[in-house]
Amino acid sequence: MALTFEQLNTADVTQATELLDGIYEHSPWIAERAMAARPFKSLAHLKYAMAHVVNTADKQAQLDLIRAHPELAGKAMVSKTLTAESTNEQSKAGLTNCTPEEFARIQQLNADYNQRFGFPFILAVRGPRGVGLPKQEIIDTFARRLDNHPDFERAEALRNIHRIAEIRLNDKFGFEPTLGNDVWDWQERLAQHTDPGYEELGQLTVTYLTEAHRACAQRISHWMRDCGFDEVEIDAVGNVVGRYKGAQDDARYLITGSHYDTVRNGGKYDGRLGIFVPMACVRELHRSNKRLPFGIEVVAFAEEEGQRYKATFLGSGALIGDFKNEWLEQKDADGITMREAMQHAGLCIDDIPKLQRNAADYLGFIEVHIEQGPVLNELDIPLGVVTSINGSERYVCEMIGMASHAGTTPMDRRRDAAVGVAELALYVEQRAAQDGDSVATIGQLNVPNGSINVVPGRCLFSLDMRAPTNAQRDAMVKDILAKLDEIAKRRGLHYKAERSMSADAAPSAPEWQKRWERAVDALGVPLFRMPSGAGHDAMKIHEIMPQAMLFVRGLNSGISHNPLESSTSDDMQLSVDAFSHVLDQLAAEHA
Template identity: 55%
Template sequence: MSLTLDILNTCDAQAFTEALGGIYEHSPWIPMRAAANRPFRSLDGLKLALQAVVASASDDEKLGLIRAHPELAGKAAIAGELTRESTGEQAKAGLNQCSPEEYARLHELNAAYNQRFGFPFILAVKGPEGNGLTRQQIIATFARRLKNRPVDEMAEALRQIGRIAELRLNDLLGATPAFGNAVMAQARALAAHSDDADGLTCAYLTPAHRQTAAQIAQWMREAGMTATIDAVGNVVGRYAADDASAKTLITGSHYDTVRNGGRYDGRAGILIPIAVVGHLNRQGRRLPFHLEVIAFAEEEGVRYRSTFLGSSAVTGGFDSSLLEHVDADGISLRQALQAAGHDPAQIPGIARDPNQVLAFVELHIEQGPVLLEQNLPVGVVTSIAGSSRYMLELAGSAGHAGTTPMDMRRDAAAAAAEIVLAVEKRCSGIAGLVGTVGILQVPNGSVNVVPGACRLSLDIRAAEDEVRKAAVADVLAEIKTICGWRQVEYALEPILEAAASACAPGLMRRFDAAIEKLGLPLLRLPSGAGHDAMKMAELCDMAMLFIRCGNGGVSHNPLETMTGDDADLAARILLDFLLDFHG
């Protein structure tokens, strides 16, 4: 008889411990302690209960757990002394087929790692999709993590052990994250459409962007939706209710990316709803409201320095003056739209009637470390931080680096450096307030020339608008002071002014309820990043569900990642939300 959650919930503690004996390497004390927390409402709850035991263990117990794991492609593997589970996992990643050069490199890394940290390198070699990392990916991860601080690396090792246990539990109970597998595969497929050969860049209305839109539209149709691409490039999938007069619930996110970005930012919030709609369609089940999944065409502002083009068109707030903005190649937004087959004159017609829209909900990777550090797969967003963004042009005086005395210089770069530190100082130590200079350039700079010009960006965000506005006022005053005494002229160009957006309490409670049904802990957290949801809040009530991302919570980066299991869980939560939603 195959093992089930019901059996695990009802058997005695000893049988429970023995059944899960291979989940944590040579560490039966973990399931033994978790047994006291039965019954578990879901497999997700069992996974978290086991991980909670590890989190509450003593430092010596945690270190012992890590040291119970074998080295990757180490002596124990070569000698055939691994547990059955470890043998299968290392084979899945091809570590039993390493070339002599790869064995030598892994041996070198293992030795360096043990010397630095005092425990073996732990990695869930089946990877975020569960299909196995390549040997090249494993070696690259090994080398990257060797640079971590010991305290951070120990935490990461324990997280990797948790992921290994999750995958082993799936195998033991025959659980397949069907939603998650589909989402991860589609995210990988979309990443093949890129403006750059060596990374994922998908800027607004480029060929890669248009290919991505076409692929999303195809998947929407395959899931049972009608799908169109509107005049601003949004891909709109509609899963109609039986009642044509019903109102509409909207979900979705953006499909454009930053330069050299990750696979899941925005796109997870498109692909997960598509998977859910496909499930409903296969069941022949319609909702009591129309459901629209909108893949917003532009949120990041990479090409035209204008964010939320897609969602602003849906809310009726599209700024037509943006049509004359030009990109780095001198191509106007109007020209780009026309070249992509869109009619800019049709953009006003995209706006939705607020009386016909029930709400907007967005699923998104967290883009931060809070869920990761709390060891939770999902969290309910409370609000989205407001943002003030500027471009700052500094004009000093170029001069010979060898002959211009230090006290006679009008150094634009020195002024910029001082401004960067002023931003850091003003925005430090206040909860929820952050300030960033993400662009810092010396145009036509030379090693032997005092910089006569500098260009930099300014991004200040806070969950409370009053806090943000006060910080902006202080930073702008400091810029004036710095440039004044340095005799550097400055020009400030506002790029974005977005107020903080609170999530609707009723929608948040519906997400809470879906999470609680699975027996999972609730966590509410603010979003420091901007999202299409904050623009959609101008149209209707909105809410967000965050999904844990790995690798320290990094995003806008090729290392951005989530797991198929977390994507699957988010899909099941969204499905429950939709089935329980009645307007």
């Protein structure tokens, strides 16, 4: 019989600890200490309380916990001395049925890992969906993590232990993240469509108006109809738009969504999570035959990444009247203009101006998005409320010195362009760190025609500078450009710096941010506020109406724009629950 929160909250500490026996391997002290956080108001609250006990324990206690876990396909499995929970997990991942070659490979990895780190390799082998990881993915992850720093790997082991505990708690309470599973499955199925040349490599790449891109649009539109949207269309730039009407015909709409295009060899969840979370909410409203005092418009934006054409945020930009006609004559790598691509896709270019939305018809815009960074993952917090989307500036630069012989030019007579940029790179790192939440990067660094025995006379480099407010960004840009000038003069160099992009910060509308905060708090999840370092469709919609975003924790250090991008169906379930809570708040406000 499933455990209930009434049982857990009313039992004495000893009884409550026994009720949670086996959640953390051979470590009842975790459940015992977590009882100080009672009464638990949700499963998410309990999960965090137990994780917090571990994360605030001393290093030795953490190591003891890690070492309490068995090796994967190790001696305990062979001798059948695994706990029932571990046996179930390793069985679901197929580790109890390895081929001799797989078994030998895992044994070698176990030995190498233990020698390097001094504790067993820990992986939540039931995976982000809870159904078990493929054996090859387990082996690949094992090998990849061997290269991690010991401190990072200890933290990664604990994060996987928390995921193991989460799944065990789900089992104990009889909980299934049904809607989170559906959202996860939608993303997996959509990822079956990928551009030619990448499909053969097993890579996900969906660029604007390719065959795979159009297939994604069709798939999303069909799912929207299945969910019960009243109107579904693919508009003049390829956005997929679904509308679920409000209780009154003249009701305003809440607009939400994200993009379905990807970077090359990207991940399955960037953008797409923000399409499927509201779709799941609309489907539940439709199943309940429920209408709200406002309508819901979900937009799967056709283009955000700028991979095929230099027209970033094309999909969301069209909705605010920011589609530039000169984009139509841009050519992709194969010489195909955007106009030709649109015509081939059957889009009506003349209708693009009609896509501009009247802000008066809308309440505002909200967007759910995978974090694309390590912060929530490191904190073991599933959701983050976005305070602002960073403003950014980018520069394409060149440092110019004098090329000379590396052997015959004395050190005090050199005009080394690369060393000048290296000095700037150190300053860039230091200056951004002064603000705490500013970031700055030299992502491209190139010595044209460089030679091992030549002092570099030219160095090409980029500057990317971002901050939560325009004022903070501008101050950092000013300081970095001033340092560039100072370094060049002191070293006898000169430079060129051309600004290639500037985007204003998009602070969240306070009332919309508070709605997300109330939703997160109601779920029993710790409230964590954070800026977004990456750009999102929300920053375009921000130009005409209030907006606010919710971040969802990613796995693998929150990596994004990468095949390792991932999140769990449990965290996706929480994002659906939070979105539904915001809908309920709005319904109460407009009743």
